[in-house]
Amino acid sequence: MIIHPFGGGVASAHGLGKNHLGGKGANLHEMAGIGLPVPPGFVIPTPVCADHYAAGGTLPPALLPEIAAGIGHIETAVASGARFGDADHPLLVSVRSGARVSMPGMMDTVLNLGLNDATVLGLAARSGDARFAWDSYRRFVQMYGDVVLGIDHYLFEDALEYAKEDKGVSLDTELDADDLKALVAAYLGIVEREQGAPFPQDVTAQLHGAVAAVFGSWRSERADVYRRLNDIPEDWGTAVTVQAMVFGNRGETSATGVAFTRDPSTGERGYYGEYLLNAQGEDVVAGIRTPQYLTRAAREKAGAKAASMEEALPVVYAELAALFDLLERHYRDMQDIEFTVEQGKLFVLQTRSGKRTAKAALKIACDMVEEGLIDQRTAILRVDPAMLDQMLHPTLDPAAKRDVIVRGLPASPGAASGAIVLDSETAEKRAAMGEDVILVRVETSPEDIAGMHAARGILTARGGMTSHAAVVARGMGRPCVSGAGNLAIDMNARSVRFGGVELAEGAVITLDGANGEVMRGTVATVQPELTGDFARLMLWADAHRTMAVRTNAETPADCATARSFGAEGIGLARTEHMFFSPERIVSVREMILAADEAGRRAALAKLLPAQREDFRAIFGIMAGLPVTVRLLDPPLHEFLPQREADFADVADATGVGVDVLKRRNAELHEFNPMLGHRGCRLGVTFPEIYEMQARAIFEAAVAVAQEAGVAPLPEVMVPLVGTRRELTLMKAVIDAAAEAVFAETGVRVPYLVGTMIELPRAALRAGEIAEDAEFFSFGTNDLTQTTLGISRDDASRFLGVYVDKGIYAHDPFVTLDVDGVGELVRIAAERGRAARPGLKLGICGEHGGDPASIAFCQTLGLDYVSCSPWRVPIARLAAAQAAL
Numbered sequence: 001m002i003i004h005p006f007g008g009g010v011a012s013a014h015g016l017g018k019n020h021l022g023g024k025g026a027n028l029h030e031m032a033g034i035g036l037p038v039p040p041g042f043v044i045p046t047p048v049c050a051d052h053y054a055a056g057g058t059l060p061p062a063l064l065p066e067i068a069a070g071i072g073h074i075e076t077a078v079a080s081g082a083r084f085g086d087a088d089h090p091l092l093v094s095v096r097s098g099a100r101v102s103m104p105g106m107m108d109t110v111l112n113l114g115l116n117d118a119t120v121l122g123l124a125a126r127s128g129d130a131r132f133a134w135d136s137y138r139r140f141v142q143m144y145g146d147v148v149l150g151i152d153h154y155l156f157e158d159a160l161e162y163a164k165e166d167k168g169v170s171l172d173t174e175l176d177a178d179d180l181k182a183l184v185a186a187y188l189g190i191v192e193r194e195q196g197a198p199f200p201q202d203v204t205a206q207l208h209g210a211v212a213a214v215f216g217s218w219r220s221e222r223a224d225v226y227r228r229l230n231d232i233p234e235d236w237g238t239a240v241t242v243q244a245m246v247f248g249n250r251g252e253t254s255a256t257g258v259a260f261t262r263d264p265s266t267g268e269r270g271y272y273g274e275y276l277l278n279a280q281g282e283d284v285v286a287g288i289r290t291p292q293y294l295t296r297a298a299r300e301k302a303g304a305k306a307a308s309m310e311e312a313l314p315v316v317y318a319e320l321a322a323l324f325d326l327l328e329r330h331y332r333d334m335q336d337i338e339f340t341v342e343q344g345k346l347f348v349l350q351t352r353s354g355k356r357t358a359k360a361a362l363k364i365a366c367d368m369v370e371e372g373l374i375d376q377r378t379a380i381l382r383v384d385p386a387m388l389d390q391m392l393h394p395t396l397d398p399a400a401k402r403d404v405i406v407r408g409l410p411a412s413p414g415a416a417s418g419a420i421v422l423d424s425e426t427a428e429k430r431a432a433m434g435e436d437v438i439l440v441r442v443e444t445s446p447e448d449i450a451g452m453h454a455a456r457g458i459l460t461a462r463g464g465m466t467s468h469a470a471v472v473a474r475g476m477g478r479p480c481v482s483g484a485g486n487l488a489i490d491m492n493a494r495s496v497r498f499g500g501v502e503l504a505e506g507a508v509i510t511l512d513g514a515n516g517e518v519m520r521g522t523v524a525t526v527q528p529e530l531t532g533d534f535a536r537l538m539l540w541a542d543a544h545r546t547m548a549v550r551t552n553a554e555t556p557a558d559c560a561t562a563r564s565f566g567a568e569g570i571g572l573a574r575t576e577h578m579f580f581s582p583e584r585i586v587s588v589r590e591m592i593l594a595a596d597e598a599g600r601r602a603a604l605a606k607l608l609p610a611q612r613e614d615f616r617a618i619f620g621i622m623a624g625l626p627v628t629v630r631l632l633d634p635p636l637h638e639f640l641p642q643r644e645a646d647f648a649d650v651a652d653a654t655g656v657g658v659d660v661l662k663r664r665n666a667e668l669h670e671f672n673p674m675l676g677h678r679g680c681r682l683g684v685t686f687p688e689i690y691e692m693q694a695r696a697i698f699e700a701a702v703a704v705a706q707e708a709g710v711a712p713l714p715e716v717m718v719p720l721v722g723t724r725r726e727l728t729l730m731k732a733v734i735d736a737a738a739e740a741v742f743a744e745t746g747v748r749v750p751y752l753v754g755t756m757i758e759l760p761r762a763a764l765r766a767g768e769i770a771e772d773a774e775f776f777s778f779g780t781n782d783l784t785q786t787t788l789g790i791s792r793d794d795a796s797r798f799l800g801v802y803v804d805k806g807i808y809a810h811d812p813f814v815t816l817d818v819d820g821v822g823e824l825v826r827i828a829a830e831r832g833r834a835a836r837p838g839l840k841l842g843i844c845g846e847h848g849g850d851p852a853s854i855a856f857c858q859t860l861g862l863d864y865v866s867c868s869p870w871r872v873p874i875a876r877l878a879a880a881q882a883a884l
Ligand code: PEP
Pocket: 572, 574, 633, 758, 778, 779, 780, 781, 782, 783, 844, 845, 846
């Protein structure tokens, strides 16, 4: 048998699965199998779709007798005596598509099939409702005309509008049986005129036409586009389900509705949903009538008048409620059910795992473990790590009004309101006086760090998801909207233009980092709550994961936040971020502008105590956990002023002439700062810089070991290494600094020296680099840009198009390019470990907080992932899922 009947006590293909039956067909078989009252029907499985195309778009002849047998099954199972095409007691069916995965709205459906000029009279007589019969016929002719015969649906809609105009009414429901009968005649006329042949009156021909049309819709243009966007192979094909129609619009004992077995927004147990008396599913979806509450309690709470289902149809409601438990025990998840009641008889049309908010997902997962429905493992797998983002930041009150003035990219999650400030200095000043500010810039640079920290949120006109603003804002947990193309900043007038709206500096705006919207004025926010179910699920996740989760952080505040989120150490402390504070930047600039080594050393000596205090604070907070400190990485020009107006001030502060400053600035300026004089190249050319930083690290470590009695675990990391010799030289500088400090203090602390792997050459030569390195940390931001040859900073100009055209499946700076960059990571891990068994491996690029990339890291057996503090919980859950 090609087809698979179900319903009426039959579930012929139960267990054959979605690949064969399509999602809908498999679901119906499963429901029938557990005894749910599904309307009977049969499934034509997915392989027939290919046969249909192979036969030039016609139904394979062997299928025709099977379809007839399927109809026979339905006639028997409905047990009402209805027969397909019977003028006295007609059976009506629906014909629907159903691929392996849901493709909502992409393919075609035909309802009420089996109606013709004769059966409509039988339906009218049997149901005692002529209006219902003619309305069903009217809907069927329109749908069949549109889907199967390809007639423009506007023609039918116009005819409906004329009919209402003629009668002087505005609602479809105001047309009576006679009006609808006349309308059917008009519709049949449209069909005959448009296709040059009458509407098919033979019900079997109707059915064959509809099945062929559903198969045909698999290759429709919109389905094609959807498949491409969602990576769905064309050869999967769709199944077709033919099923008895049930009607929720056959009087006051009929109804249709949707129910959830738990509240999808809070996760609370209890029956939740809505229904409409005497209505069809489309009426609910189309929003023509407002649905009523399912339960009396919900109705009373809302103060609504119209009877709840519990009150209007108490017997059927009790039956439905009994099914909830059956469904949850069977599916072991919250279900979203579509049901119809036809003259007092309940039918379940569909059930699936219900969509839910992050809060509900956590509660349902934890409650179901407690109820014994699922185990911890399943609970961990049930919650989408990316959804946790919703929980970790304040979000906008969904009920609040929004006056959106511009849109950009959702670069960093969370929501914040504040006064517009146009530069970093103003941000710091106004924030210091207790004002909430939003930093608005064309784009940000490392110079803006202090202002970004002072601001509640950041908005930029340029830059993508991995622009400086985006990365730094995510690291700090500040909401950020970047690349808002319609935003223009006038620094002279000190005002901002958002498309048509102009606002002066100081005007209040609100950012929604979750969707990239910018609103005028203040919009109320809701604070996150990280206790209860959230904390419980995190602990379960910790017990199941094998990779450690560290954080990328360098300020004491961020380190403390990360620990409170469960970070198990620091995977990347970017020391350059410590150089931008107003008291230090002067010494940094003196160091850069010094004419010789002695001058540099004098400036570095002033920085040493400050760096030492930074590390002391971090080691103290991390109390014995490993801390990877990366030595200076960015090119030096980033520390020099870029604006003419600042040259005089800086020259003054550092004691050199403006001309010297400008000359040095011009010398240092790089067109592509990402691959120039940076990383360990700075350490190689100016070893005294790394020497100072290493000394600061060891002095701090010794001090903390003496004070706190826990030995800190410094891991000194050298950036941008490409050859072993670079690391050999830098390791000698670091080890010498360590020995000097240990000798001076008489205290030794354990430490490691390692390197970032962020250049392809380093990945390939990992074997020899591991001779010197005690750990590798994959800097996948730089490794991505150097492997792909795409600059991190301006990729957003074309990456969107690249993703749309399928050149990259995802933004490679967000989700690791496993085939390319991932291959290098794999090679480096293998070669590194072969040379040094037990070599510690971690990842500290932005990918360290991305669930898909974390899953890849698990396959390589990395020891840890490191991500920004606000992503630590996401990484903990993703790492647990990867390990399961
Ligand atoms: C990296 O390149 O992946 C990295 C973590 O370093 P940064 O982002 O500071 O260049």
